[in-house]
Amino acid sequence: MHEDDGLLAIADGHGPYPVRGGNRVIPWIDGVPFYDRLAAAVAAARARVWAVVSFIEPAFCFPDGLAWWDLLDRCRARGLDVRVLFWRNPRFSSTRHVFLGGPAERQLAARRATWAARWDSSIEPAHCHHQKAFLVDAGEPDALAFVGGMVLSNSTLAHPGHLRGSHKHDAFLELRGPVVADAEHNFVQRWNLARIDPAAPPWPDELRAGPLPWPERLPPECGDVQVQLARSLAPGLYRGLTPVVDARPFDSEAGEAGILAHYLAAIAAARRTIYIENQHPGQHAVLQALGAALSRGVRVVMVVPADPMPAIWHAAAEVAELARHGREHEHRYGPTFTQLAALARHPGFTLAALARSDDDGHREIYTHAKLCIVDGAWATLGSANLVDLSLERDHTELNAAWWGRASCLPLLLQLVAEHTDVAADDDLDALERFAASARASRDSLLRGGPVLAGCYALDPATYARRPPLTQGP
Structure with missing residues (x-):
């Protein structure tokens, strides 16, 4: 053990x-x-x-x-x-x-x-x-x-x-x-x-x-x-x-909010790594907890769709418009986008999307998974998105959380290998390799080149406000 x-x-x-x-x-x-x-x-x-x-x-x-x-x-x-x-x-x-x-x-x-x-x-x-x-x-x-x-x-x-x-x-x-x-x-x-x-x-x-x-x-x-x-x-x-x-x-x-309680407790307990895949870029309290974890030196990777659902684009546009007048806090999701952008200040944070480049060009891969792995020793997987509706006693959701490095770490290594085409040894190595692969792909795309392996880094400050890099400027 x-x-x-x-x-x-x-x-x-x-x-x-x-x-x-x-x-x-x-x-x-x-x-x-x-x-x-x-x-x-x-x-x-x-x-x-x-x-x-x-x-x-x-x-x-x-x-x-x-x-x-x-x-x-x-x-x-x-x-x-x-x-x-x-x-x-x-x-x-x-x-x-x-x-x-x-x-x-x-x-x-x-x-x-x-x-x-x-x-x-x-x-x-x-x-x-x-x-x-x-x-x-x-x-x-x-x-x-x-x-x-x-x-x-x-x-x-x-x-x-x-x-x-x-x-x-x-x-x-x-x-x-x-x-x-x-x-x-x-x-x-x-x-x-x-x-x-x-x-x-x-x-x-x-x-x-x-x-x-x-x-x-x-x-x-x-x-x-x-x-x-x-x-x-x-x-x-x-x-x-x-x-x-x-x-x-x-x-x-x-009502029940057990999934949110799991996320907050697990992130607060993290000592090494937090890996997230989700359709949504984060619920406000979860993003705040991630910021605290990053300040402790925990590495964080969050995988989301580069081209998210229309509701996220719409909310981001509304927040951006209010921000021009210093009123983004008035929007329901204003604090969420502000907190997401703040995570970019931490060098240990990587926001990324999945994509592939092949003979047919660039293909965005839509992340619909809802999972989190902490320190390679605890994980949750289920139906809950990282958004207030899914976590705060509104939508009806069901997740399973489980403990143990013997069962959680192999899942993390499997996911990182799928997205980077590189094998890792442990949770720290996996997130370091993921971050390096995502940033290398981002740099390649900015030069007009291909996605390297299966992921690329996103800018948290402009998420859902600019088209995916694979679609050009």
Whole structure:
């Protein structure tokens, strides 16, 4: 055991789930490997397949061409209990990838499906049920849980290294052992207490999609990794005491912000390195904590999309306009962009994007992963973006945090090798190599040259205010 394995005793006590020992953890990087694994696990299921779905492309197919709906139908035809909890909010700005449970979706489901579905509505109050999770054989000794941020979309079907296929980088986590009971609890709580709109009743009927019993026992230990599930929940969504195996009953009435608590505690405990991949450039309190860590001499790498989602471009433009009049603090995200820019003063900070240069030119790789690795000894991976909506009791999110250099460091080295094409020895070496590779690529792009390996450095002070370097001035 490495001396750092017990370093980050940062378990969050604000949510229902304790730290569970005796687990096996397998990170899956990029969509093709993950969806191959998920399809195989579901095809091998013997009793139950449960899924929590936020966004979905209705035409999604696994890498072998099998449609998502056909996989569910096959499982149900074998007599399995198949349940899918969808998010419902017709007022969402883009419903193209939201399976709303209205007439069109129910017609698709009615092809021949006898699997069960519920739609958890967030119309009032408005928010996003953003969790992504899958459970295979829940309640059985060898049950599996998959927790992450990947969307059921053909755009996620990327190969590691991004030399071909989709240009989206993402991650998921496979769990086996006692912690799976908590993933089951999360599903049962949300399934039983889902807010049902009359326009989208349970499918195919109340009886088939009826309530589930709470988990009553932990799966047996099958590894040596400590894992804790953490959530973000808005207040008032799931009221009432819920039983948790080998823990006190918990009432989520006040909401939960366990993922934010994990991030802040882990960053505060960091002594060497912090590596982050996220779709968003940071929540304000997290960025402040990163600044404090950098002042202690901790090295920090944050990987984000160079061409972020339109909402980030829009917010950055609004903040920039207010800043011309010294009023950026008036914007909701003004302090966030100011704090991000301030991190550039620290030589140990690297903000970077993923990209590849080949015979077809430059290709931006969109970072959709939501993960963090601290000192190569603690990690979190899940659905939560580094933005206030995901971390501060608004969106419904689910992350898994785990401890131990034996399981966290290999993930860090794998990611850095994928993005730099260079092998590293430990966490400090990995971040130094990443920073050097990212800055060399940035300099090459500024000279009109290619991306060197798979990443390049960004300017934190101008993030989302200038086009990516791969697109020219």
